[in-house]
Amino acid sequence: xxxxxxxxxxxxxxxxxxxxxxxxxxxxxxxxxxxxxxxxxxxxxxxxxxxxxxxxxxxxxxxxxxxxxxxxxxxxxxxxxxxxxxxxxxxxxxxxxxxxxxxxxxxxxxxxxxxxxxxxxxxxxxxxxxxxxxxxxx
Numbered sequence: 001x002x003x004x005x006x007x008x009x010x011x012x013x014x015x016x017x018x019x020x021x022x023x024x025x026x027x028x029x030x031x032x033x034x035x036x037x038x039x040x041x042x043x044x045x046x047x048x049x050x051x052x053x054x055x056x057x058x059x060x061x062x063x064x065x066x067x068x069x070x071x072x073x074x075x076x077x078x079x080x081x082x083x084x085x086x087x088x089x090x091x092x093x094x095x096x097x098x099x100x101x102x103x104x105x106x107x108x109x110x111x112x113x114x115x116x117x118x119x120x121x122x123x124x125x126x127x128x129x130x131x132x133x134x135x136x137x138x
Contacts, residue, residue: 001120001121001122001124003133005119005121006121006124006129006133007133007135008119009073009097009099009119009121010126010129010130010133010135011135012072012096013041013072013073013096013097014041014042014072015041015042015043015044015069015070015071015072015073016036016041016042016043016044016071016072016073016074016075017043017044017046017061017064017067017071017073017074017075017093017095018032018033018036018043018044018045018046018075018077019046019047019064019074019075019076019077019078019086020046020047020076020077020078020082021033021045021046021047021050021055021060021077022047022077023050023053023055027077028077028101028102028125029077030055030056031127032075032077032101032125032126032127033045033055033056033058034056035126035127035130036075036126036127037056037057037058039130039136039137040137043056043058044058044059044061044067044069044071045058045059045060045061046060046061046062046063046064046067047060047062048062048063051066063089064086064089064090064092064093064095065089065092065093067093070094071090071093071094071095071096072095072096072097073095073096073097073098073099074086074089074090074093074095074097074098074099075099075101075126076098076099076100076101076104077101077104078104079104080100080103080104080105080106081106083100083104083106083109084106084108084109084112086098086109087106087109087110087112087113087118088112090113090118091112091113091116091118095118096118096119097118097119097120097121098110098113098118098119098120098121099120099121099122099124099126100120100121100122100123100124101123101124101125102123102124102125102128103123104122104123105122105123106122110122
């Protein structure tokens with residue numbers, strides 16, 4: 001997982017499904033979702049608990065399979081144990097990349113997604129990587 005690959009994922013992505021979305025402004029997923037929206041990404045929050053509500057102006061879905069649009073990136077804010085199941089769902093919906101947030105490390109999930117043709121970024125945060133790589137939009 002090098003800077004060139006991370007840059008490719010971030011620049012080719014338009015639509016992101018954010019799994020583990022929270023309506024609590026103090027949670028990392030909330031801040032990252034707000035940041036990604038401000039950067040021009042189309043972000044769809046996924047949370048069974050919040051399904052049917054709106055979060056930061058976006059309709060929340062209960063699962064990846066319920067999202068009617070094509071998804072480029074699945075951004076995972078769940079614990080590492082849940083990442084494998086999310087990887088399976090990401091493959092099933094035809095996502096192009098799987099992004100496991102800081103602290104979400106699951107090698108079997110990364111291998112499964114990678115072998116299924118998805119680009120995988122693990123233990124990184126797009127809110128950190130976008131400015132670090134000079135990709136931030138004003």
